[in-house]
Amino acid sequence: MTAPTDDRAAVRDAALWIELLLRQFPELLHELAPARRSPSAPPPDGARPHAARGRTRAEREEALRVEQAHGLTPSGPTTAPLRLHVSDTIRDITDGVVELDEAVHDRLRxxxxxxxxxPERLLRVAALLGRASExxxxxxxxxxxxxRMARRxxxxxxxxxxxVRVSGRCPWCDSVSLRAFPARHAVLCVNPACRCADRDCDCRTDPAHRHAWTQSAWVxxxxxxxxDLGELAGATADTAEREVHR
Incomplete structure (x- = not known):
C-alpha cells in the first residue's frame, strides 16, 4: 500500500469516527444522571421522604461545570447521584475535541x-479532512x-x-472458540475452561484469564x-467501518 493510499484511509476512518462521536456524544450527555423518578411513584421500601440527602459538594460543582460547558443541567432530582464515570468521559472528550480542533487549525496555518x-468543533474538523489528507x-x-474518543x-x-468469529480450533482446548478483537488487534480463546501446558500461565489460577495471540504469533x-492467516489478519483489522456501522 502506498503512502497516499494510507493517508486517504486514515482520513476516511477519521470521518467515520467523527460520525460516531456526533451520534453518541449527545447520548452521553443524557446519560449524565439517572432519569427523574415520577413524583407520584411510591418511595423505595424503607425510604422516608425526609431521609433524602442532597448532592455532595463535588457533585454540585461537577453539575455546574457541565451546565456551563454544554448549556444544560443533568436530568434527575437533586438527590440523584451524578454518574461520575460518564462525567469524566464527557470532560475527556470535550477537552480532546478542543485540543484537536486547535491542533488541526494550527497545523494547517x-x-x-x-x-x-x-458537535460544532467536530464538524469543523471534518470539513478540514480534505486538506489534512495532504x-x-x-x-x-x-x-x-x-x-480514542469514540471508543471511550x-x-x-x-x-x-x-x-469477530474466526475459523480454526484453539491449540490448547481444541474448541472452536477463537475470536478476533479488532480494538485489541489480537485473537483470543473465549472458552473459560481453556487450559494450556504452561504451569506459569494465569489460566490455572485466574478464571477470567483468556489466552491471547498478538500479531507476531498469528503465523x-x-x-x-x-x-487461515489471511482471515486472522482481516478479522483483526482495526477499521472504523466495522465499529461505526455495526
Missing amino acids: LPRPRRAQV DAVLAAHIRDETR CTRALGAAEPV RLAEESGA
Whole structure:
C-alpha cells in the first residue's frame, strides 16, 4: 500500500469516527444522571421522604461545570447521584475535541478557531479532512484521536466491544472458540475452561484469564489451529467501518 493510499484511509476512518462521536456524544450527555423518578411513584421500601440527602459538594460543582460547558443541567432530582464515570468521559472528550480542533487549525496555518460546542468543533474538523489528507502526520493524528474518543464514548454508553468469529480450533482446548478483537488487534480463546501446558500461565489460577495471540504469533496460531492467516489478519483489522456501522 502506498503512502497516499494510507493517508486517504486514515482520513476516511477519521470521518467515520467523527460520525460516531456526533451520534453518541449527545447520548452521553443524557446519560449524565439517572432519569427523574415520577413524583407520584411510591418511595423505595424503607425510604422516608425526609431521609433524602442532597448532592455532595463535588457533585454540585461537577453539575455546574457541565451546565456551563454544554448549556444544560443533568436530568434527575437533586438527590440523584451524578454518574461520575460518564462525567469524566464527557470532560475527556470535550477537552480532546478542543485540543484537536486547535491542533488541526494550527497545523494547517489557519486562524485559531472560535469557541464552540463539541458537535460544532467536530464538524469543523471534518470539513478540514480534505486538506489534512495532504499531511500524513496530521491525518494519522486526527484518526487516532477521534478513534480514542469514540471508543471511550462507546464504552461509557455500555456498548460491547466488537468481536469477530474466526475459523480454526484453539491449540490448547481444541474448541472452536477463537475470536478476533479488532480494538485489541489480537485473537483470543473465549472458552473459560481453556487450559494450556504452561504451569506459569494465569489460566490455572485466574478464571477470567483468556489466552491471547498478538500479531507476531498469528503465523504459528494459523499453523496450529488450522485457521487461515489471511482471515486472522482481516478479522483483526482495526477499521472504523466495522465499529461505526455495526
